[in-house]
Amino acid sequence: xxxxxxxxxxxxxxxxxxxxxxxxxxxxxxxxxxxxxxxxxxxxxxxxxxxxxxxxxxxxxxxxxxxxxxxxxxxxxxxxxxxxxxxxxxxxxxxxxxxxxxxxxxxxxxxxxxxxxxxxxxxxxxxxxxxxxxxxxxxxxxxxxxxxxxxxxxxxxxxxxxxxxxxxxxxxxxxxxxxxxxxxxxxxxxxxxxxxxxxxxxxxxxxxxxxxxxxxxxxxxxxxxxxxxxxxxxxxxxxxxxxxxxxxxxxxxxxxxxxxxxxxxxxxxxxxxxxxxxxxxxxxxxxxxxxxxxxxxxxxxxxxxxxxxxxxxxxx
Numbered sequence: 001x002x003x004x005x006x007x008x009x010x011x012x013x014x015x016x017x018x019x020x021x022x023x024x025x026x027x028x029x030x031x032x033x034x035x036x037x038x039x040x041x042x043x044x045x046x047x048x049x050x051x052x053x054x055x056x057x058x059x060x061x062x063x064x065x066x067x068x069x070x071x072x073x074x075x076x077x078x079x080x081x082x083x084x085x086x087x088x089x090x091x092x093x094x095x096x097x098x099x100x101x102x103x104x105x106x107x108x109x110x111x112x113x114x115x116x117x118x119x120x121x122x123x124x125x126x127x128x129x130x131x132x133x134x135x136x137x138x139x140x141x142x143x144x145x146x147x148x149x150x151x152x153x154x155x156x157x158x159x160x161x162x163x164x165x166x167x168x169x170x171x172x173x174x175x176x177x178x179x180x181x182x183x184x185x186x187x188x189x190x191x192x193x194x195x196x197x198x199x200x201x202x203x204x205x206x207x208x209x210x211x212x213x214x215x216x217x218x219x220x221x222x223x224x225x226x227x228x229x230x231x232x233x234x235x236x237x238x239x240x241x242x243x244x245x246x247x248x249x250x251x252x253x254x255x256x257x258x259x260x261x262x263x264x265x266x267x268x269x270x271x272x273x274x275x276x277x278x279x280x281x282x283x284x285x286x287x288x289x290x291x292x293x294x295x296x297x298x299x300x301x302x303x304x305x306x307x308x309x310x311x312x313x314x315x316x
Contacts, residue, residue: 012071014101020145024101027071028064032291039280048278050074052260055299056267059306063299065102072100076150078159085149091156099147106144109136117141173229173269173309177236180308181217186239188217188232196220202227203235205243215239230266230273233305237261240301252282257298264302269311 012027014020031047038045054070055063057077069076079100085091111121113128120141121128151159181188187209198204203219217235222228237258242250256278266273283291 011074013098014072014145020101024068024103024145028067029288031067031071032288032295035280036283036286036288036291039283039286045278045280048260048280049263052263052278053267055302056264059264059268059299059303061102061299063295066299067295068102069100072098073150075152076100078151079148080151081146081148085154085156089154089157089159091151091154093149093154097149097153100149101145102148103143104146105140106142107138108141109133110139110141111136115139115141173271174225174232176309176311177229177232180305180310181236183308184236184240184305185214186217186236187212187214188219190219190221190228192221203231205235205238215243226266226271229269230262230271233265234258234262236305237301240304241297252279253286253294256280256282257294257301260298261302261305264298265305265309268302268306269309 012023014023014027016023031051035045035048038047051063051067051070054074054076055061055066058066058069058079061069069079079102080089082093085093106117108117110117111126111128111133112131114121114124114126116124116126118133118136121133178188178190198218198220201220202222203217205215205217207216208214209216215238217232217239219228219231219235235258238254241257241261242254259278263273263278283294286294
């Protein structure tokens with residue numbers, strides 16, 4: 001009988017300095033291509049869920065960097081640069097450990113017209129010369145590969161333990177999610193079952209609040225706080241990403257985005273959203289650039305919601 005186990009993803013390395021940047025970009029594109037192949041087979045995806053788990057651990061990283069960490073060191077839990085481990089945490093990278101390569105932003109003076117650094121501006125067709133480069137504002141001009149290491153690759157002083165809710169225990173997460181609504185520009189109402197008028201739906205976001213004009217999220221109350229918190233985050237994602245979008249063919253694609261955001265946020269706060277359904281078939285036929293955009297939207301929206309909620313979640 002053939003094995004039903006999924007093959008383990010082979011870790012990649014970026015040892016060639018001259019080819020590193022291109023190899024990193026190719027690794028990301030290959031992963032997305034493989035994801036689209038799965039979508040074409042109308043399957044749910046362990047590969048996609050594994051990325052969501054990594055994004056939950058590294059919520060303030062871009063989707064590209066969380067993917068790169070996943071491809072190189074699937075068991076990573078916390079990464080930092082060599083010097084950061086030494087200076088801020090009194091830990092030393094162990095001899096012989098392989099660096100994990102991610103992209104870091106390059107911030108420098110950039111041309112107000114073409115937004116390139118001085119060296120690239122000089123080689124471009126841009127004719128801007130109203131102010132000299134030393135008077136330009138600083139901004140993002142690109143990204144460069146930088147090495148980081150996971151905590152498991154280091155030794156030294158222990159890190160402070162972060163207090164989080166136990167898996168499946170929402171603690172006071174519901175109240176924190178509700179408090180985050182205002183900073184996210186969302187109005188929210190928790191309705192009793194008796195007052196609920198949206199059938200089998202557990203939450204909705206489909207009209208503006210008449211008082212504030214903000215997207216109005218409504219959810220039905222329930223005893224399971226973990227499920228209630230996850231539903232609230234799912235609807236917040238719709239409010240941030242999809243409010244006033246009426247494109248019917250996009251409905252299933254939008255549901256996948258919102259469910260992915262809710263999963264990342266739930267996992268970040270120690271919940272176990274194992275009932276989440278990621279129907280990748282919704283993305284079948286998508287172009288690579290479109291999926292890039294969706295992954296970026298998922299990661300940035302999860303980060304926005306996590307930052308608004310704050311933390312850690314205290315135990316109930």
